[in-house]
Amino acid sequence: MSIARSEYTYCAPTIPTKLRVVRDGDAVRTAAPGELPAVVGAGLRVPTLTGEVEYANLDHAASTPSLVSVKAAVDTALQTYSSVHRGNGYASRVTSAWYEQARVEVGRFVGAREDDLVVFTRNTTDSTNLLARSLPRGTEVFVFETEHHSTLLPWQQARGVQVTTLPVPSSIEHALEDLASALAASVASHRLVVVAGASNVTGELWPLADVVAVAQRHRARVLVDAAQLAPHRAIDLAASGIDYVAFSGHKLYAPFGAGVLAGRRDWLDSSAPYLRGGGATARVSTDGVAWATGAARHEGGSPNVIGAIAVAAACASISAHREAIEAHEASLAERLRSGLDVIPGVDTWSIFGDDHDRVAVLAFTIERFDSSLVSAILSAEHGIGVRDGKFCAHILVDELLEDPWGDTPATAVRVSLGLANTAEHVDRLVAAVAELAANGPARRYTRTDEGWVADGDERDLSLPLPW
Numbered sequence: 001m002s003i004a005r006s007e008y009t010y011c012a013p014t015i016p017t018k019l020r021v022v023r024d025g026d027a028v029r030t031a032a033p034g035e036l037p038a039v040v041g042a043g044l045r046v047p048t049l050t051g052e053v054e055y056a057n058l059d060h061a062a063s064t065p066s067l068v069s070v071k072a073a074v075d076t077a078l079q080t081y082s083s084v085h086r087g088n089g090y091a092s093r094v095t096s097a098w099y100e101q102a103r104v105e106v107g108r109f110v111g112a113r114e115d116d117l118v119v120f121t122r123n124t125t126d127s128t129n130l131l132a133r134s135l136p137r138g139t140e141v142f143v144f145e146t147e148h149h150s151t152l153l154p155w156q157q158a159r160g161v162q163v164t165t166l167p168v169p170s171s172i173e174h175a176l177e178d179l180a181s182a183l184a185a186s187v188a189s190h191r192l193v194v195v196a197g198a199s200n201v202t203g204e205l206w207p208l209a210d211v212v213a214v215a216q217r218h219r220a221r222v223l224v225d226a227a228q229l230a231p232h233r234a235i236d237l238a239a240s241g242i243d244y245v246a247f248s249g250h251k252l253y254a255p256f257g258a259g260v261l262a263g264r265r266d267w268l269d270s271s272a273p274y275l276r277g278g279g280a281t282a283r284v285s286t287d288g289v290a291w292a293t294g295a296a297r298h299e300g301g302s303p304n305v306i307g308a309i310a311v312a313a314a315c316a317s318i319s320a321h322r323e324a325i326e327a328h329e330a331s332l333a334e335r336l337r338s339g340l341d342v343i344p345g346v347d348t349w350s351i352f353g354d355d356h357d358r359v360a361v362l363a364f365t366i367e368r369f370d371s372s373l374v375s376a377i378l379s380a381e382h383g384i385g386v387r388d389g390k391f392c393a394h395i396l397v398d399e400l401l402e403d404p405w406g407d408t409p410a411t412a413v414r415v416s417l418g419l420a421n422t423a424e425h426v427d428r429l430v431a432a433v434a435e436l437a438a439n440g441p442a443r444r445y446t447r448t449d450e451g452w453v454a455d456g457d458e459r460d461l462s463l464p465l466p467w
C-alpha cells in the first residue's frame, strides 16, 4: 500500500500565531452587563384552540433556543467556512484556528486544568459513551439510579468494566453513605463515580464537593453529567477536583449537533480511538497505525466545526452574563414553585426534599390527570410547551411516583425555565394548572395514536418548509 505524505501527516491542532483570534470582551455581549442575552425566536406566536398567543417555552431542559450571539458567531464562521486541519488555504487555516480556539473557550468555561482535554462530541450521550469506551480495564463504575439513561447505561456494555448501581437515595446523607460504603468495598484497580450536576427530573443539585471528597478518599475519579447544570451554574474542574464533565450544546443555547467531554487526558490518550479514520491518526503505514493523542484521537472524520463554534459562543455569552442569568432564573423558579405549591391536587416532586437547592427545573403531577393529557391541554388551550413522561429517567420517576392513582401512568409534567421565559409565561402556566386542577379542561380530549387531541382542534401545524 502506498500512501501519499499529505495523507499520513496529521496536522497537530495548534493555532497559528498569526491567525490567533484576539477576543474582544464585548463581542460576546449581546446585552449590557447585568442584562440577559437575547434568544433567537423570542416572541414567537403560536395558535391555540381559540386564537393566538406568545409561545411560553417552558421546556428548556429538553433543548434551549439559540442565543442571538451564537447565531451571529455561526453566521460569521460560515463566511470563511472551510476544512479543519486538512488544508493550507487561508479560509481553511482560519476555520482550523477558530475550531481550536473554540476548544480553548470551552476549556475556560469548565475551568479545565492545563493538561485536560476538551473533546467535541455530538451531545452528552456521546460524551458518556466515549468515556465508557475509554475506561481502563478493571474499572468499577459507581452510578446512582437517579441518573438520566444517557449517564446510567453506557457503562454496562464497556469491556472489562464492572458497574455498581446505587439505589435512589432518600437523602443526601444516605447517598453519600451508600457511595462511601460501595467504594470502600471495591477492589477494582480504577474507580469512577458518575453523577449528574443537576437532576433532569427535579432540578435538584447534587452536592458535588461532597461527592468529590468521598470519591477522592477512595481514589476514585468523578464524572459530572452537566447537561442540566452547565446552562445554569458555573463549573470549575480545577477548583472542584471533578475529573470529567459532559454536556450538550443544544441545552446550552447553541443548536443541535455538538457536545463536550472535558477532563483528564491519560485514560482518553490510552484508549482505542472512538472512531477509526482520518483525523484520528498520527501516522499510517503498511506496518500499522499510530493513533493521535489528545482530542484528535476521538474526533475521527471531519469535525462539526460550526457546532463547536456555536458551543464556544454560547459558553462565552453565558459566562459574560452569569449573574444576570442566575438572578433571572431564581426569581422565575421561586414564582413557579410558590404558585404551584398552593394549588389543591397538585404535587411537586423531589429526591432530597422540597427545600433542596435546585436549578429552574420542576416536575409536577395533577391528581388523577394523565400527564400527557396535561401537557396537551397546556399546549392547545394556553400556548405553553412542557415535557411529560419519565424524562429518560425511568427508575427515578417510578420510584418517586410509585403508581399514585392506580390506573394513571406514573409520569409527570416537567417545567424547565431559561432565557426565553418571562414572568408572564410562569403566571400563565400557574393559572392554567389551577384552572385544570379545579375545573378540568375547556374541551373534551380523546386519546389517539398521536396523543391527546381536543374536540374541534383546528390548529394548522403545517408550516412552509424552512429550505
Ligand SMILES: Cc1ncc(COP(=O)(O)O)c(C=O)c1O
Residues within 6 Å of the ligand: 061, 062, 123, 124, 125, 126, 148, 150, 151, 196, 198, 199, 200, 225, 227, 228, 248
Ligand atoms: C441530565 C441529562 N443527562 C444526559 C442527557 C442526554 O443529553 P443528550 O440527549 O443531549 O445526549 C440529558 C438530556 O435530557 C439530561 O437531561
